[in-house]
Amino acid sequence: MNPKKETNSMSEWTTVGTRNQVDPDSPLAAKIGEQHIGIYDVDGTLHAIEDICPHAHAHLTQGFTDGCEIECPLHNAVFDVRTGKHLRGEPCSDVATIPVRVVDARIEVQLAPPQA
Numbered sequence: 001m002n003p004k005k006e007t008n009s010m011s012e013w014t015t016v017g018t019r020n021q022v023d024p025d026s027p028l029a030a031k032i033g034e035q036h037i038g039i040y041d042v043d044g045t046l047h048a049i050e051d052i053c054p055h056a057h058a059h060l061t062q063g064f065t066d067g068c069e070i071e072c073p074l075h076n077a078v079f080d081v082r083t084g085k086h087l088r089g090e091p092c093s094d095v096a097t098i099p100v101r102v103v104d105a106r107i108e109v110q111l112a113p114p115q116a
């Protein structure tokens, strides 16, 4: 699906997929410009985090999900997809969380406004 933007003065929401593309065992990977985003279903609620592992740049969505946790496919760092917090495994920083919502079955993420 091609990302579709809705912009106002405070935020920018971009459609990245449809609700039926994400379930607890299958996160959705999206790319908007240079930003990689992973969208996860935890008990029916969607969460979005940066999709690049801060340790060595693997795509976290290609890792292993277990409830609210995602394990990096390369060296097994584990993150909480609800908070982006690094929980265990290879030492590295947390990953950023990204606001996500569902509107008429479309998944939208809120991107930070462009830097001036």
Ligand code: FES
Residues within 6 Å of the ligand: 053, 054, 055, 056, 057, 058, 072, 073, 074, 075, 076, 077, 090
């Ligand atoms: S790339 Fe993710 S733990 Fe190394």
